[in-house]
Amino acid sequence: MYVEESNQTFIEFANEWLKINKDSKDVKPGTIRVRVHEIGKWLPYLSRLKLKNITRKRYQDALIDLKDQGYSDSTMSGINRTGRMIFRKALEMELIKKDPTEFAYLKKDKKTIEQLKEEEIPKYLEKEELALFLETAMDYGLEHDYLMFLILSYTGIRVGELVSLKWKDVDFVNHTISITKTYYNPNNNTLEYLLVTPKTKKSRRKIIVDEEIINALKEHKEVQDQIIKQLGDGYYNKDFIFAKMERQHGYPIVIKTVQNRMARLLSLAELNTNLTPHSLRHTHTSLLAEAGVALEQIMDRLGHSDDQITKDVYLHVTQEMKKEASHKFGQLMRSLR
Known part of the structure; x- marks a missing residue:
């Protein structure tokens, strides 16, 4: 089936997705705040790019760069989860032909002694x-x-x-x-x-x-x-x-x-x-x-x-x-x- 891809930019559709997500589900304001925060992490990389021009390589390179900034595995998981939801919705709405997040992976660092010690710190809520x-x-x-x-x-x-x-x-x-x-x-x-x-x-x-x-x-x-x-x-x-x-x-x-x-x-x-x-x-x-x-x-x-x-x-x-x-x-x- 032929799909005519949209000229919408990432930031335009991300804002639209937030509204769709909020209206279609019983989403709590706190969840919306978290999603907005995670979208913010993508903006330096994807903000003004058209959805159709965001390739798997560009998405993966952004993930790797974010990880290199020192974000934790759990934070990266959240950022990637929000990215995947946005592009899957765009694919569902036939705004893009391919999902650039489909084969994305999260870079895992080898654990240092310091990181192993950090794991001993009890878990708590941010x-x-x-x-x-x-x-x-x-x-x-x-x-x-x-x-x-x-x-x-x-x-x-x-x-x-x-x-x-x-x-x-x-x-x-x-x-x-x-x-x-x-x-x-x-x-x-x-x-x-x-x-x-x-x-x-x-x-x-x-x-x-x-x-x-x-x-x-x-x-x-x-x-x-x-x-x-x-x-x-x-x-x-x-x-x-x-x-x-x-x-x-x-x-x-x-x-x-x-x-x-x-x-x-x-x-x-x-x-x-x-x-x-x-x-x-x-x-x-x-x-x-x-x-x-x-x-x-x-x-x-x-x-x-x-x-x-x-x-x-x-x-x-x-x-x-x-x-x-x-x-x-x-x-x-x-x-x-």
């Missing part, structure tokens, strides 16, 4: 991914989900500390949450839980929290108070914030519930499903480091006296920031030549 995750929790979360994951990611507290929280631990005036206990229930039996002292002496702490958390807690309390009023003596009222609303009303939710809820939301958001609630603790560390907060302050907030994993995440993030600063300086000087 800030754009965290925004997408929380957005998914807001839009598609089950009972408690958004508030649970907002608190875990904005405070870095442990999941056992989260489910043991009581209303008396929250100071709505001074915007603080006191961590004084943790939850123990190895058999995940709702009725047979124990509240025990925190992991270490340093774990007893008072965390200043964002106003967004305070407001979300206030809304949650209003809903919970209504349920308590309705159920009366049928509610196990021990002041728990994350109390069950169905069956065994008032008992604290089990840790397994938080883990299962997170796996569900990660899957819906198409994020790394190997992450756990504890990964949000590492996410909090990485974002504080990126914001310029000192290591000592981060460890105090997390309730650590000395923790190698926190140090590893911190050093990894700050090292990447130094590399980025050096790269930006080099770009600035090259632009003056």
Whole structure:
């Protein structure tokens, strides 16, 4: 069948594809932000080229050059995935005869000792991914989900500390949450839980929290108070914030519930499903480091006296920031030549 190829440029069709993708699927704004970011990586190579003139070699050369700039395998995978979706849609709409991404491959570097060591750093969400995750929790979360994951990611507290929280631990005036206990229930039996002292002496702490958390807690309390009023003596009222609303009303939710809820939301958001609630603790560390907060302050907030994993995440993030600063300086000087 004869196909008359389009004269559209890559940037023109990429913008059209974004609109098609947004309108034809229930795509979350966070996903759109990620796609726009990935399209941006292609623009220096393909922006003004006509779709029909983009060859397999040109596409592959761009992939290789991007990889040579130091982007991680996961970042490259996302960039390539977006490129493939754009050109496959163009092929489907008969704007091009051949898909230049068809035989493209991602260059894999031989791992250095430094890279192997980097693999030991625990996985966490980048800030754009965290925004997408929380957005998914807001839009598609089950009972408690958004508030649970907002608190875990904005405070870095442990999941056992989260489910043991009581209303008396929250100071709505001074915007603080006191961590004084943790939850123990190895058999995940709702009725047979124990509240025990925190992991270490340093774990007893008072965390200043964002106003967004305070407001979300206030809304949650209003809903919970209504349920308590309705159920009366049928509610196990021990002041728990994350109390069950169905069956065994008032008992604290089990840790397994938080883990299962997170796996569900990660899957819906198409994020790394190997992450756990504890990964949000590492996410909090990485974002504080990126914001310029000192290591000592981060460890105090997390309730650590000395923790190698926190140090590893911190050093990894700050090292990447130094590399980025050096790269930006080099770009600035090259632009003056």
